[in-house]
Amino acid sequence: MSAFESSVGEGSVDKGSVNDLSIVGCESPTSEHPRPPRREFKARGSFVTRCDNCQLPVLNCLCPYQVKAESYAQVWLLTHPLEHFKPTNTGRLIRDVISTTQVFSWYRTAPDAQLAALLKDPRYAPFVIFPDDQPDYADRVVGIEAVHTVKEQARIPVFIILDGTWRQARRMFRKSAYLDALPVLPLRTERETRYRLRKPASKAHLCTAEVAIELLRQGGDTVAADVLDDYFEVFNDSYAASRLHHKIDPPTAAMRRLAAKQSAGDSESGHPGAHRGA
Numbered sequence: 001m002s003a004f005e006s007s008v009g010e011g012s013v014d015k016g017s018v019n020d021l022s023i024v025g026c027e028s029p030t031s032e033h034p035r036p037p038r039r040e041f042k043a044r045g046s047f048v049t050r051c052d053n054c055q056l057p058v059l060n061c062l063c064p065y066q067v068k069a070e071s072y073a074q075v076w077l078l079t080h081p082l083e084h085f086k087p088t089n090t091g092r093l094i095r096d097v098i099s100t101t102q103v104f105s106w107y108r109t110a111p112d113a114q115l116a117a118l119l120k121d122p123r124y125a126p127f128v129i130f131p132d133d134q135p136d137y138a139d140r141v142v143g144i145e146a147v148h149t150v151k152e153q154a155r156i157p158v159f160i161i162l163d164g165t166w167r168q169a170r171r172m173f174r175k176s177a178y179l180d181a182l183p184v185l186p187l188r189t190e191r192e193t194r195y196r197l198r199k200p201a202s203k204a205h206l207c208t209a210e211v212a213i214e215l216l217r218q219g220g221d222t223v224a225a226d227v228l229d230d231y232f233e234v235f236n237d238s239y240a241a242s243r244l245h246h247k248i249d250p251p252t253a254a255m256r257r258l259a260a261k262q263s264a265g266d267s268e269s270g271h272p273g274a275h276r277g278a
Contacts, residue, residue, distance in 0.1 A: 048242075054096075055087050059247050060238035062096075065231060065258040067265065069097050071224035073147065073157040075212050076102045076115070076126070078172060080164030088197040090209035091163045093235055097228045106164075111178045119178065125150035126158040127185040129211060130173055142183045147219045159185070159215045163208050189214045194233065196240050209235075227261070230254040 054062035075098060077091045084105070095101040104112040119126060132141040147157045160182070162169040173179065187206075191214055195207040206214070209232045217225035233254040241248050251259065 050087070055092075056235070056238055057242040059245070060242045062231075062235060062238060065234045065255055065262065066096055067227055067231065067258050067261045068099060069224040069227040071098045071100065071216055071221040072151065073159060073216060073219045073221055074098075074100045074102070074124070075215075076104065076118070076158055076160045077163045077208070078104050078106050078115070078160055078176075080106055080162075080168040080172065082168070083164050088239065089163070090195070090207045090232060090235065091161070093209045093232055094212045094228065097231055098224055106162075106172050106176070108175055111176065116178060119182075123156055124158050125153075125155040126160050126182050128160045128162075128173070128179050128182045129187060129215065130162065130169075130184050132184065132186040137184055140182070140184045142185055144185070144188075144218045146183060146185065151220070157219060159212065159219075161208055161211055185215075187211055187214055189218075194236060196236055227258070230258050234258060 048057050050056060051058050051061045051063060054066070056062050075094050077094070079091060083089050083091070091103065095103060102115075102118070104115045106112075118124060127142070127147065132138065150157050160179070162172045164172065189206075191206065191210065193206050193210060195210065198207075209228065213225050213229050213232065216222075216228065231254075234252065237248060237252055237254075248255070
């Protein structure tokens, strides 16, 4: 089963706000100046007091559970501009865990300059993550074995995930000529979504973080996949609880695993974590 049939990004309308996430490519491709939102973003949850670092309500701050993990493969998110400012977007969780993650804004008129340069870098072997449901690009479709092949060639596999609603992602795929030469890798998994912050059309439709988790796991980066999976679970539970103004106590199993890893990392580095949320 392809879990990516209708699950490129989170989809649906969000009910919150978020501060600038320091995304790559947030500027207009024709200007060096940041392009502000068209209007001030106001919605339910926009006045909640949030942690400046993790953007969750301070009642259930994620910071005590942020753990870095190394991954041979990289994830590059090509994110629709409307998705950047949604606090329920899970793409940022990937970057929290895997420091090599890149986040680029998608533009209809021109590719992001840094992304265009990276696509030409021979060190990387990029794959566009997209379903194989149309015949016109069937010759570009590959399986997960292609990821293992490029690793044997000492190249870095890159999963390019189109981060937006299904309609947005389909448009991004069709309107981005600079992706046309890249192989298309459909995600095939039996995993059912555990994402509870937006209602999916089907349990087979995974959110962005879940797509990355499965790709990393299938590509051999199991430690990074497990850490990201725990972090996603903590985010999912914490955000859902915060909507009800409920603090999670006692900590969940995923929270305990991540807290233990973070404590171990602090002990090895000789200093406490850089940030502890309220």
